[in-house]
Amino acid sequence: MRADARDNRARIMTAADEVFGRSPGASTDDVAKLAGVGIATVFRHFPTKTDLLEAVLTQRLEKLRDRAIELADSDDAGEAFFGFFTQVVSESASKLAIAEALTAAGSAAGADARNAGSGLRESFDALLSRAQRTGAVRSDAGFPEVYALLIGASRGATATGLEPEVRDRMLGLIYDGLRPKA
Amino acid sequence: MRADARDNRARIMTAADEVFGRSPGASTDDVAKLAGVGIATVFRHFPTKTDLLEAVLTQRLEKLRDRAIELADSDDAGEAFFGFFTQVVSESASKLAIAEALTAAGSAAGADARNAGSGLRESFDALLSRAQRTGAVRSDAGFPEVYALLIGASRGATATGLEPEVRDRMLGLIYDGLRPKA
Numbered sequence: 001m002r003a004d005a006r007d008n009r010a011r012i013m014t015a016a017d018e019v020f021g022r023s024p025g026a027s028t029d030d031v032a033k034l035a036g037v038g039i040a041t042v043f044r045h046f047p048t049k050t051d052l053l054e055a056v057l058t059q060r061l062e063k064l065r066d067r068a069i070e071l072a073d074s075d076d077a078g079e080a081f082f083g084f085f086t087q088v089v090s091e092s093a094s095k096l097a098i099a100e101a102l103t104a105a106g107s108a109a110g111a112d113a114r115n116a117g118s119g120l121r122e123s124f125d126a127l128l129s130r131a132q133r134t135g136a137v138r139s140d141a142g143f144p145e146v147y148a149l150l151i152g153a154s155r156g157a158t159a160t161g162l163e164p165e166v167r168d169r170m171l172g173l174i175y176d177g178l179r180p181k182a
Numbered sequence: 183m184r185a186d187a188r189d190n191r192a193r194i195m196t197a198a199d200e201v202f203g204r205s206p207g208a209s210t211d212d213v214a215k216l217a218g219v220g221i222a223t224v225f226r227h228f229p230t231k232t233d234l235l236e237a238v239l240t241q242r243l244e245k246l247r248d249r250a251i252e253l254a255d256s257d258d259a260g261e262a263f264f265g266f267f268t269q270v271v272s273e274s275a276s277k278l279a280i281a282e283a284l285t286a287a288g289s290a291a292g293a294d295a296r297n298a299g300s301g302l303r304e305s306f307d308a309l310l311s312r313a314q315r316t317g318a319v320r321s322d323a324g325f326p327e328v329y330a331l332l333i334g335a336s337r338g339a340t341a342t343g344l345e346p347e348v349r350d351r352m353l354g355l356i357y358d359g360l361r362p363k364a
Binding site: 084146148149159169177 | 222243323324326327328329330331333334335336338339341344345348349351352354355356357358359360363
C-alpha cells in the first residue's frame, strides 16, 4: 500500500471508530465526511460497511489486548489488574455500539474480531493470575466468574447509561468482593 | 370479562411468557398453538403482537415486584435481599428475551411495563435499606450502584449464556463485595 493510501485508511478507521462508537445507526457517509475523504475512497478500502465495522471492532479489541500485555510487566500486579478492569468497563459503551452496528448490518463478528477477542481474554486471564499470586486478588476466584463480572459490569454500565461516579462506585463494590477477605 | 374469556386470556399469557421468553423471534401463531386456542382468539385479547408482549413483560415485572414486597416482611433481611437479587439474575435471560422481542416489534416498553419497572426498583430499594439497617449489607453502598450491579449481573449472565454454577460463583463475589467489611 502506498503511503497516502495507508494514511487514508488510518484516517477512515479513526473516523469510523468515533462515528460508530457514538451511534450504531451512523452511515458510511458520516465516516467519509469526518475522515475528509470521498465515499469512493472509503469503499476502495472497505468494500462493505461490515468490512469497516469489523476492522474497527478488531482494532479496539487488539488495543485492549496490547494494553493488557503491556500491563503484565508492571510492578504492581493488583493495580494492573484493577486498572485494566476499569479501562475495559469505561470503554465498553462505544465498543458495544460498534458490535451492535455490526449485528444491525446483518453480520456476526468475523474471524479477525474473534481472534482479537480471544487474545484479550487470555491476556486478562494472565493479569488475573498474576494479581492472585501477589495476593491482590483472592485466590479462590476462578477465571470464568471474574470474566463474567467484567462482561456484566461493562453491560450494566452501558445498558443503564451510568454516570461515571456511579460506575466507579459500582466498580468499588466489585473490587471489594475480589480482594482477599481480611 | 366472562369466565371462559378470562381463562383463555390467562392461558395465552402463560404460553406467551414461555414462547417469547425462550426465543424473541417466535410468532403469535406459536403462542396460539401452545395455548391451545385459535389465532383469532389471541387477536381478540391482544390486537397486536406488541400488546401481547407488553402484557407479558408487565406481568413478569409485577410478579418480581410482588415477590420483593412479600420479602420485605421476612425475618432475615439479608437473606431476603440476596435471595431476591439471585432470583432477578436467574430469571433475567427470559425477561430480557421478552424485552428484546418488544424492541424487535418496533416498540419500547409502554406505560404499564414502565410502571411495573418503577415498582420493582422501589421495592428492591426497600429490601436494600432493610438489609443495610440489619447490617447484612454495608451501609456505604448507595442504591444507584447496587441497582447497577443488579442490572450488570443480569445482563452479564444473559450475554455470555453462563452456566448456573459460574453464575452462582459470580454472584458470590458480588455478595462478598456488598457485605460489611470484617
